[in-house]
Amino acid sequence: MEVWIVFWVLCGIVSAVVASSRGASGFLGFVLGVLLGPLGIVIAFVLKPSATLPTTPTSSDGTFIKCAHCQGFTPSESRCCMNCGTALA
Numbered sequence: 001m002e003v004w005i006v007f008w009v010l011c012g013i014v015s016a017v018v019a020s021s022r023g024a025s026g027f028l029g030f031v032l033g034v035l036l037g038p039l040g041i042v043i044a045f046v047l048k049p050s051a052t053l054p055t056t057p058t059s060s061d062g063t064f065i066k067c068a069h070c071q072g073f074t075p076s077e078s079r080c081c082m083n084c085g086t087a088l089a
C-alpha cells in the first residue's frame, strides 16, 4: 500500500507546483492534492490567484522597474535594486 501513499504525496506536490505557477498558494495546492488526489490537481488548475495577496506593481505604469537579477520590483528613480543591490541600467 506504500505506493498509494507515494502517489498521494506526488499528487500534493504536483498540485502545489500547479497552484503556485498560477499565482495561488502552493501550500493550498499541496493540501488539495493530498486530500483529493488527482482531483486536487484539477482544482489547482482552475484556482485563481488569491485576492488577499497584494498586487504586484507592474513596470508598465513607469513607477516600478523590474530587476533583471532578482526579478524584484524597485521604484524607477532608484539607481540600484532595493532587493539585491544590483545596479540598474
Ligand SMILES: [Zn+2]
Binding pocket: 067, 068, 069, 070, 071, 072, 081, 082, 083, 084, 085, 086
Ligand atoms: Zn534585484
